[in-house]
Amino acid sequence: MTLPVADQYNIEIGPITEANFNWLSARNYAGWVLFADENTVELCLPLIEEYLPEDTPVIVAPEGELNKNLETCQSLWEDLFTAGVGRRWCAICLGGGVLEDMSGFVASTYKRGIDFLQIPTTLLSMVDSSVGGKLGVDFNNLKNSIGVFNNPIAVWIDPRFLQTLSDREVRSGYGEIIKHGLIADVEQWNKIKELQDLTSVDWQTIIPASVNVKREIVLEDPFEKGRRKALNFGHTIGHAIESYWLESDRRLLHGEAIAAGMIMEAWLSTQQTGLTPQALAEITTYCLAVYGHQVVPPEAFDQLIALMQQDKKNEDHRINFTLLEAPGCARVNETADVELIRGAIEYYNGMDKLP
Incomplete structure (x- = not known):
C-alpha cells in the first residue's frame, strides 16, 4: 500500500523488497550510509542486508531514550565524517522512534543536510514518529526539545519487523x-x-x-x-x-x-x-x-x-x-x-x- 504525503514523499506499507532499493539506486546518490542501533543491527538489518552494497557504512548508535541526546549526536556526526559521507549521500535510518528521531536530525544537520529515508522497526515508529518530519533529541530532561522539521525521501513500513519486538x-x-x-x-x-x-x-x-x-x-x-x-x-x-x-x-x-x-x-x-x-x-x-x-x-x-x-x-x-x-x-x-x-x-x- 502506498500513502502519498502530498508531493513530498510516499509511505510504503508492505514487505521491503529489491524493488525498494532499485528505486533508491535510481536516485543516483554518491553513496548510502545506514544508521542502526544496538538491537536493530542484530535483529533487523539481516532482513534487508542483501539489498545493500557490501561497502555501505553502518553506524551503530546506543539504544534507548537515555541516549537520545546531543552527546550521542556528536558521536554520530563524527562517525559520518570518518566514513567519508558527503552531501550527495543518503542516510538509511533503520530503527525505532529514538533512532529515527535522532538519526534523522543528525542527517538533516550534517553538512547542512543530506537526504534520508526511514525504515521504522517498532510499532511506535511505524504509526507515529516516521510520519510527519519531526526530528530531534531530548535536552535538559525535556523530550524532543532540540530539533527540526524535515521530511524523509520515503518511509518503508514492513510489519515483519514487529516479530523482532517484545x-x-x-x-x-x-x-x-x-x-x-x-x-x-x-x-x-x-x-x-x-x-x-x-x-x-x-x-x-x-x-x-x-x-x-x-x-x-x-x-x-x-x-x-x-x-x-x-x-x-x-x-x-x-x-x-x-x-x-x-x-x-x-x-x-x-x-x-x-x-x-x-x-x-x-x-x-x-x-x-x-x-x-x-x-x-x-x-x-x-x-x-x-x-x-x-x-x-x-x-x-x-x-x-x-x-x-x-x-x-x-x-x-x-x-x-x-x-x-x-x-x-x-x-x-x-x-x-x-x-x-x-x-x-x-x-x-x-x-x-x-x-
Missing part, C-alpha cells in the same frame, strides 16, 4: 494507535477497544488506518500551527511522566506513559470540553486493561507540573492540552490550571483502588 514494546507502540482513534477515527476506536490480546491483532489492517490518521493531519498542518496539535492528546501529562521515571528502575516506555496521560487528559476533558463520563470510563478501563497501573507518588506532583510548564507546546506561559469532546473529536489549545491538573493525576491514582 510484547511490551508492541504494547508501547499500540498507545499511539489508541490515540489516533480517540482524536480522529471513532470507527477505529470502536474496533480496537474490543481487542485485548495484541498477539492476535491483524497489523496489516490496523497499521494503515492509524498511519492514515496522522498522514491526513500532517498534510493539513505540517508545522503544528493548528490541527496537528491534536496529536498531542495524552502527551502533555504523559511526556512529563515519561521524563520523571526515565532514569529510575520503574521506567515507563513511551506508550505506557502516554496511556496514563490519556486517562488523565480524558478526565480533564470531562471537566472542560464535554467528554461524557461513559466515554471516560471506556477510555480508562481499556487503557488500564492493556497497560496496567503505576501510582504517581504525591511527592512527584510538583515536579510533573514543573515539567509540563516547560513543555514546548505551551503558549503564554499556560500549560497547553489537546482534549476530547467525544471519541473521534479533539479540541486543541485547551489550558488547565494547576489544581485541575492535580485532580487529573488524583483521578488516575484512584484507579489503583478499583477491584
Whole structure:
C-alpha cells in the first residue's frame, strides 16, 4: 500500500523488497550510509542486508531514550565524517522512534543536510514518529526539545519487523494507535477497544488506518500551527511522566506513559470540553486493561507540573492540552490550571483502588 504525503514523499506499507532499493539506486546518490542501533543491527538489518552494497557504512548508535541526546549526536556526526559521507549521500535510518528521531536530525544537520529515508522497526515508529518530519533529541530532561522539521525521501513500513519486538514494546507502540482513534477515527476506536490480546491483532489492517490518521493531519498542518496539535492528546501529562521515571528502575516506555496521560487528559476533558463520563470510563478501563497501573507518588506532583510548564507546546506561559469532546473529536489549545491538573493525576491514582 502506498500513502502519498502530498508531493513530498510516499509511505510504503508492505514487505521491503529489491524493488525498494532499485528505486533508491535510481536516485543516483554518491553513496548510502545506514544508521542502526544496538538491537536493530542484530535483529533487523539481516532482513534487508542483501539489498545493500557490501561497502555501505553502518553506524551503530546506543539504544534507548537515555541516549537520545546531543552527546550521542556528536558521536554520530563524527562517525559520518570518518566514513567519508558527503552531501550527495543518503542516510538509511533503520530503527525505532529514538533512532529515527535522532538519526534523522543528525542527517538533516550534517553538512547542512543530506537526504534520508526511514525504515521504522517498532510499532511506535511505524504509526507515529516516521510520519510527519519531526526530528530531534531530548535536552535538559525535556523530550524532543532540540530539533527540526524535515521530511524523509520515503518511509518503508514492513510489519515483519514487529516479530523482532517484545510484547511490551508492541504494547508501547499500540498507545499511539489508541490515540489516533480517540482524536480522529471513532470507527477505529470502536474496533480496537474490543481487542485485548495484541498477539492476535491483524497489523496489516490496523497499521494503515492509524498511519492514515496522522498522514491526513500532517498534510493539513505540517508545522503544528493548528490541527496537528491534536496529536498531542495524552502527551502533555504523559511526556512529563515519561521524563520523571526515565532514569529510575520503574521506567515507563513511551506508550505506557502516554496511556496514563490519556486517562488523565480524558478526565480533564470531562471537566472542560464535554467528554461524557461513559466515554471516560471506556477510555480508562481499556487503557488500564492493556497497560496496567503505576501510582504517581504525591511527592512527584510538583515536579510533573514543573515539567509540563516547560513543555514546548505551551503558549503564554499556560500549560497547553489537546482534549476530547467525544471519541473521534479533539479540541486543541485547551489550558488547565494547576489544581485541575492535580485532580487529573488524583483521578488516575484512584484507579489503583478499583477491584
